[in-house]
């Protein structure tokens with residue numbers, strides 16, 4: 001993505017200030033980055049020529065591994081990546097180049113999450129041919145992309161601030177698997193957002209273990225500030241079952257003393273609650289309820305999800321191995 005953007009902007013991939021200038025109006029949350037006139041070395045101001053504007057056409061400033069673009073809904077269905085101007089209020093996550101059917105997997109897992117009461121943004125699985133303005137990206141593993149409605153943009157494009165937990169803890173993105181445990185996050189959520197927030201977090205954490213999602217690192221959890229100052233957990237995103245691609249994958253962060261999903265028992269949750277000063281009975285009850293609801297809903301619905309036979313088999317096997 002970095003190389004691709006650098007090519008479009010006609011700059012070096014290592015020119016980070018110039019890259020952020022290109023993307024500065026389409027960042028997550030309510031932050032914008034604009035150059036002081038004349039200081040950036042890059043023509044991003046009103047003296048731009050039409051041709052220069054076209055160079056900063058594509059906007060995809062959201063961090064992460066998969067290729068993604070901001071997009072706007074077309075009046076007659078489908079989505080389009082705007083040719084210029086600030087990106088839209090949808091995110092399109094393209095199929096990966098090496099892992100098969102990630103969009104279908106994420107679509108199914110987000111649907112299951114929503115069924116058990118985890119707040120999720122609106123999502124759609126769309127055929128690549130229904131996306132307007134998609135640049136040539138080479139070979140992609142599958143013909144569908146996942147479209148996710150942005151929760152950091154309100155009607156009329158108003159920006160709603162969000163910050164992920166790497167930002168909250170002042171940790172650099174390349175340390176997103178380190179330094180903080182799920183217990184630490186739970187404690188912060190409990191203190192800042194109370195019972196409702198804690199319930200939501202524990203439910204998501206249990207769901208993460210059940211579906212075998214080893215990638216819920218610090219940047220996959222965010223606070224949202226709907227009124228500009230009160231923190232709440234943002235809607236969930238990036239919920240994918242990783243075990244079809246990486247068998248025996250481990251949790252992204254430690255839960256009490258382990259990352260090994262099959263070793264997590266109620267006792268591990270009890271110890272985590274004790275260590276992180278959480279209300280134990282409350283936490284354990286949410287874990288139990290989530291396991292019951294998620295396993296029942298999985299059994300009732302797995303045939304209806306658009307998952308590959310391989311993913312389906314791996315997830316089903318994994319759920320049965322969890323000892324919660």
Ligand SMILES: Nc1ncnc2c1ncn2[C@@H]1O[C@H](COP(=O)(O)OP(=O)(O)OP(=O)(O)O)[C@@H](O)[C@H]1O
Pocket residue numbers: 028062063064065066067091121148149150151152164215219220222237238
């Ligand atoms: N619905 C949304 N609304 C607003 N921001 C979002 C939304 N979904 C994701 N984001 C932001 O975009 C970033 C990248 O999205 P996401 O985590 O889905 O992509 P990814 O490439 O799969 O990431 P990873 O590196 O974890 O694999 C997130 O860290 C978050 O900041």
Ligand SMILES: [Mg+2]
Pocket residue numbers: 064065219220238
């Ligand atoms: Mg992510």
